[in-house]
Amino acid sequence: MSEQLSDRYNPADVEGRTYQWWEQAGYFKAQDQSTKPPFSIILPPPNVTGFLHMGHALDHTIQDMLIRWKRMNGYNTMWLPGTDHAGIATQTVVEKELKKDGVTRHALGREKFVEKVWEWKHTYGDRIYSQMRRLGDSCDWERATFTLDEGVSKAVRKVFVSLHKKGMIYRGQRLVNWSGPLETAISDLEVEHQTIKGSLYHINYALEDGSGFLTIATTRPETMLGDTAVAVNPEDERYKHLIGKNVVIPLINRKIKIIADTYVDKAFGSGVVKITPAHDFNDYKIGKAHNLEFINILTRKAEINENGGAYKGLKVQEARKRILEDLKAQNLLAKEEPHVHSVGHCSRSGAVVEPFLSEQWFVKMENLATPAKRVVENGTIRFEPESWTKVYLHWLNNIEDWCISRQLWWGHRIPVWYCNNCEHQNVSETDITACEKCGSHDIRQDDDVLDTWFSSALWPFSTMGWPNETETLKTFYPTSYLVTGHDIIFFWVARMIMMGLEFKRDVPFRTVYIHGLVRDSQGRKMSKSLGNSIDPVEMIEKYGADALRFTFAAHLYSGKDFKFSEQRLEGYRNFMNKIWNAARFALSNLSDFKAPSGGTNALPNKSHISVFDQWIITKLAEVTKEVEEAMEAERFADAANALYQFIWNQFCDWYIEFTKPVMNGTNAEEKAATQLVIAQVLNRITRLLHPFCPFISEEIYQKLPIKGAACIVDQFPNTRNDKEFLSLASTSAAFEIDVVKEVITAMRNIRGENRISPAIKLNVRLGVTNDTVQKLLGNNRTAIMTMGRLENLEIGEEGNLMKCAVTSVVVKDASVKVIIPLEGLVDFxxxxxxxxxxxxxxxxxxxxxxxxxxxxxxxxxxxxxxxxxxxxxxxxxxxxxxxxxxxxxxxx
Incomplete structure (x- = not known):
C-alpha cells in the first residue's frame, strides 16, 4: 500500500526537512577506504564574505548533479566544500564595519585588527554554507575547509619555502596593478575594465636645441612627471633625424632622450609617444629594453610623490586637472579631443587602477608552465568544451611571473624574517625567534601576505591533508572533475595544475568542465549597477530549489552562456507541480496495491499487461538509454529535456489517462498488472529525476509502495541494471499507441482551432487504407472515443471532405486522415x-x-x-x- 502525498507541492514544507534528514543519515559522507570506485570534486571555494549568487547556483547545480548521479551509480563520492579567506574583500568589509565606530585598522594595530576579522569570520563566514544547503548541495560537510585553517596554512608555508629554496620564488621591483584606496597590489581578476569617454591630450614637448616641438598624444597627462624618454618608430621619415636628440618635459623642464622602437604606431596620434616605464605596462618593457631610468611618481595612496615637484600631495585626478591648466597657461596644450578608451578599475574600491613600480614577491612561472602545458596537450587533462584548451595553452605560452604578495594584514603572512643585525633573509615553515645566520633576536617578519590565489592553487591536495600522505589523498587524488567558469582558468585552474604536478607529481583533476555565465533574459551580464542581478535564494523561496536547478540543467549547453528569465523558472515550477499531481493521482490508484517481495525486480504477468503498459515501458526504456548516454557525454541539457518530455508528455498526459479505464474496470488481473507497472515506472522516474530535482524526487520516492531506504542512495536506472523490467517493452505496442496518441492529438487540435466546446461530442471519420493500421485503431476504439470525446467514430473510407476539418497523421509507415464534419458546429x-x-x-x-x-x-x-x-x-x-x-x- 502506498502513502498519500499532500494536496499540493509546497517546496518550503519539503526541502529543509529532507535536507536535514539526508545530512543526519550520513548520505553525503565519503569513505577514505572503500571497495567502491572513487569519484571526487573539490568545490571552487566561494569568498567567505560572499552570498550565493546565480553563478554559484549554476556552478553548484552542475557539481551536485554529477555527485548525485555518480553516488547512485555506486561510486564512493566525495564533494569537498570550502571557503576562501578572500584577503581584499574580507579586509575591506571589516574596515567598513570599524569605520562606523570611527576606528581604523592602523589605530587598532595588526594583531587586534586580525582578531576583529576572525571575529567577523566566526559570525558571518558560514552563511553561504546555509545557502548552499538551500540549493541541495550534497557536500561532505565534515570535510569543509577554510583557506586559513591550520592544515592549509601548513601546506602554504611548505610550498613557499620549497619554491624559495629552488630559486622559484624571489623578491624584486616590478610593475604591478595598484589600488590606491586599498594600498595594495591587486591581481588582474580584481581589475574591471570599463569603457569611458575621456580625452586624448596633445602636448608640445620642446626640442632641447630650440628648433621646435614634438607633439605627443596621451590620455594620462599627469604621467609625464615620470617620463624618461619619448619614442618614435625607426621607419618614420618625419622623425628619423631626431633620434638620439633630447626634448624637455613641459612644466618640470627635465631633459629626456628621443629613442626609436618598432612598438610605436606611426598612424596613432602624432606618431610620437611618451615613455613612462614606472607607470605603464608597455612602457615598462620598453624601459627595460632601452635601459631607461624608472621614476616612480606615486605614493602608496596613489598621490603624487616628491618626484612630482609642485604637484606633490595631489591625487591623480587633481594633478591631471592642475597640469592641464598649467599647460594651457603656457600654450603647451596643442589640442584636446574626445577619446573613448578602456580604463581598469579596482573591483573592490571602484578607484582607477594605477600601474605602480614596487617591491614585491614573485613566482617564476616558466618551469612550472611547461609540464602544465604537456598534460593538457597529451590529454591527461581534458577541457570541456575543448575550445578552452587553446585559450589555456595560449596563456601558458605567454606567461609572466606571478606577483604573490599583497600589502594586507588578513591572509597567509609571508614566512620570511629579516635580520636587522646582518640583513639575512630567513625563510621558514615555522615561526622563528632568532636569525639562522647570526643568532640575533632582532628580527622582523615581512609585512605582506600572500595573494589569495596562492593558497587556492594548492586546494586539491591541501584540503586532503597534504603534506601528510593521508588516506584521503590516496583515495581521492587526483579528483575527477573541476567545474568552473572560464574567467578563472588562468588565476586558478592553471595554477592548480602547476602546483599539483610540482608537489604531488600528478594532475589535480582529470576533466575541467567550463560552463558559461548566467546572463539576464536580454543576454546582459548581471550586475548591481544594471539592476538586473537576481538572488537565487529569493528564487528558491518563490519557486523551490528543484525548479531553479532544473531551469539550469535544461539549458546547460556546453560552454554557452545561460540567459535566465523568471518566466522560464515559472515554467519549470509548473513542471514540478505536474510531477507532483501525476504522482499523487497514480498513488491514489495504488491505495489497495500490495507491494511484491521482489521490489524493483518484481515483474507483472506478461499476459495481463495492457498495450498501454507495454507502450510506457518502451518509452521508459528509450528515455533511460537517452539519459544514460547524455550524462556520460556531459550533455546535461539533453538528459534533462529527455526526462521533461517523457514525464510530462508520455507519463502524465497520456499513460495516466490511458490507465483510467483499467483502474476503474472489473478485470482484477489486468488492474493488478497495471498497478505494478505504475509503481515500477514511478519508482524509476523518481530515480532518473533525482540528480536534477533531488527534493521532490525524494519526497515522492518515500511515499512509493516499491522503494529502498532513500532515493539519494538507490541505484540510478540504466539499460544494463534494469534489463528484466525493460524487457517488457514492445516496439509494436509502442507503434500502436503512438498512432492512437497522434490521432487523438489531431482531434483535440481540430477542436481547439475551430473553437468547439469540450462539452460537444464529435463525429469523426478516420481515413485509412492499411489493414494493420485499421485493425490497431479498431482495437483502441474505446480509448480514442473516450479521450477524443466522440459521439461516433468511423474507421475506413474518407468520404466527402467538404465542410470538414481534415488533418493527416503520419507515424513511421502509418498514415491516417482525421476528418471531422463541421456542419452545425461552426459559422463557415x-x-x-x-x-x-x-x-x-x-x-x-x-x-x-x-x-x-x-x-x-x-x-x-x-x-x-x-x-x-x-x-x-x-x-x-x-x-x-x-x-x-x-x-x-x-x-x-
Whole structure:
C-alpha cells in the first residue's frame, strides 16, 4: 500500500526537512577506504564574505548533479566544500564595519585588527554554507575547509619555502596593478575594465636645441612627471633625424632622450609617444629594453610623490586637472579631443587602477608552465568544451611571473624574517625567534601576505591533508572533475595544475568542465549597477530549489552562456507541480496495491499487461538509454529535456489517462498488472529525476509502495541494471499507441482551432487504407472515443471532405486522415474570414523570415540557435499556410 502525498507541492514544507534528514543519515559522507570506485570534486571555494549568487547556483547545480548521479551509480563520492579567506574583500568589509565606530585598522594595530576579522569570520563566514544547503548541495560537510585553517596554512608555508629554496620564488621591483584606496597590489581578476569617454591630450614637448616641438598624444597627462624618454618608430621619415636628440618635459623642464622602437604606431596620434616605464605596462618593457631610468611618481595612496615637484600631495585626478591648466597657461596644450578608451578599475574600491613600480614577491612561472602545458596537450587533462584548451595553452605560452604578495594584514603572512643585525633573509615553515645566520633576536617578519590565489592553487591536495600522505589523498587524488567558469582558468585552474604536478607529481583533476555565465533574459551580464542581478535564494523561496536547478540543467549547453528569465523558472515550477499531481493521482490508484517481495525486480504477468503498459515501458526504456548516454557525454541539457518530455508528455498526459479505464474496470488481473507497472515506472522516474530535482524526487520516492531506504542512495536506472523490467517493452505496442496518441492529438487540435466546446461530442471519420493500421485503431476504439470525446467514430473510407476539418497523421509507415464534419458546429462565413486573416499574417511572416534568412550577414553573425529557430519557423509556417489553403477550398 502506498502513502498519500499532500494536496499540493509546497517546496518550503519539503526541502529543509529532507535536507536535514539526508545530512543526519550520513548520505553525503565519503569513505577514505572503500571497495567502491572513487569519484571526487573539490568545490571552487566561494569568498567567505560572499552570498550565493546565480553563478554559484549554476556552478553548484552542475557539481551536485554529477555527485548525485555518480553516488547512485555506486561510486564512493566525495564533494569537498570550502571557503576562501578572500584577503581584499574580507579586509575591506571589516574596515567598513570599524569605520562606523570611527576606528581604523592602523589605530587598532595588526594583531587586534586580525582578531576583529576572525571575529567577523566566526559570525558571518558560514552563511553561504546555509545557502548552499538551500540549493541541495550534497557536500561532505565534515570535510569543509577554510583557506586559513591550520592544515592549509601548513601546506602554504611548505610550498613557499620549497619554491624559495629552488630559486622559484624571489623578491624584486616590478610593475604591478595598484589600488590606491586599498594600498595594495591587486591581481588582474580584481581589475574591471570599463569603457569611458575621456580625452586624448596633445602636448608640445620642446626640442632641447630650440628648433621646435614634438607633439605627443596621451590620455594620462599627469604621467609625464615620470617620463624618461619619448619614442618614435625607426621607419618614420618625419622623425628619423631626431633620434638620439633630447626634448624637455613641459612644466618640470627635465631633459629626456628621443629613442626609436618598432612598438610605436606611426598612424596613432602624432606618431610620437611618451615613455613612462614606472607607470605603464608597455612602457615598462620598453624601459627595460632601452635601459631607461624608472621614476616612480606615486605614493602608496596613489598621490603624487616628491618626484612630482609642485604637484606633490595631489591625487591623480587633481594633478591631471592642475597640469592641464598649467599647460594651457603656457600654450603647451596643442589640442584636446574626445577619446573613448578602456580604463581598469579596482573591483573592490571602484578607484582607477594605477600601474605602480614596487617591491614585491614573485613566482617564476616558466618551469612550472611547461609540464602544465604537456598534460593538457597529451590529454591527461581534458577541457570541456575543448575550445578552452587553446585559450589555456595560449596563456601558458605567454606567461609572466606571478606577483604573490599583497600589502594586507588578513591572509597567509609571508614566512620570511629579516635580520636587522646582518640583513639575512630567513625563510621558514615555522615561526622563528632568532636569525639562522647570526643568532640575533632582532628580527622582523615581512609585512605582506600572500595573494589569495596562492593558497587556492594548492586546494586539491591541501584540503586532503597534504603534506601528510593521508588516506584521503590516496583515495581521492587526483579528483575527477573541476567545474568552473572560464574567467578563472588562468588565476586558478592553471595554477592548480602547476602546483599539483610540482608537489604531488600528478594532475589535480582529470576533466575541467567550463560552463558559461548566467546572463539576464536580454543576454546582459548581471550586475548591481544594471539592476538586473537576481538572488537565487529569493528564487528558491518563490519557486523551490528543484525548479531553479532544473531551469539550469535544461539549458546547460556546453560552454554557452545561460540567459535566465523568471518566466522560464515559472515554467519549470509548473513542471514540478505536474510531477507532483501525476504522482499523487497514480498513488491514489495504488491505495489497495500490495507491494511484491521482489521490489524493483518484481515483474507483472506478461499476459495481463495492457498495450498501454507495454507502450510506457518502451518509452521508459528509450528515455533511460537517452539519459544514460547524455550524462556520460556531459550533455546535461539533453538528459534533462529527455526526462521533461517523457514525464510530462508520455507519463502524465497520456499513460495516466490511458490507465483510467483499467483502474476503474472489473478485470482484477489486468488492474493488478497495471498497478505494478505504475509503481515500477514511478519508482524509476523518481530515480532518473533525482540528480536534477533531488527534493521532490525524494519526497515522492518515500511515499512509493516499491522503494529502498532513500532515493539519494538507490541505484540510478540504466539499460544494463534494469534489463528484466525493460524487457517488457514492445516496439509494436509502442507503434500502436503512438498512432492512437497522434490521432487523438489531431482531434483535440481540430477542436481547439475551430473553437468547439469540450462539452460537444464529435463525429469523426478516420481515413485509412492499411489493414494493420485499421485493425490497431479498431482495437483502441474505446480509448480514442473516450479521450477524443466522440459521439461516433468511423474507421475506413474518407468520404466527402467538404465542410470538414481534415488533418493527416503520419507515424513511421502509418498514415491516417482525421476528418471531422463541421456542419452545425461552426459559422463557415466567419471561419473563411478567420482563415484569410491568418493566411495574410502567415504570408507576411514567411516573407520576413525568407528575407532575413537570405541575408548572409545575418546568418553569419546571429547565434546558431536563432538561425535554426527561424528556419524551423519558416518551414512550419509554409506547411500551415498550405493546410489553410486546403481548408479554405473545403469551406467555400
Amino acid at each position: 462565413d466567419e471561419e473563411v474570414k478567420r482563415i484569410n486573416k491568418t493566411m495574410e499574417k502567415l504570408q507576411k511572416d514567411i516573407s520576413s523570415l525568407t528575407g532575413r534568412l537570405s541575408n548572409e550577414k545575418f546568418v553569419a553573425n546571429a547565434d546558431e540557435e536563432v538561425v535554426a529557430a527561424d528556419r524551423a519557423l519558416l518551414a512550419q509556417s509554409k506547411v500551415q499556410l498550405e493546410s489553410l489553403r486546403e481548408s479554405l477550398m473545403r469551406f467555400q
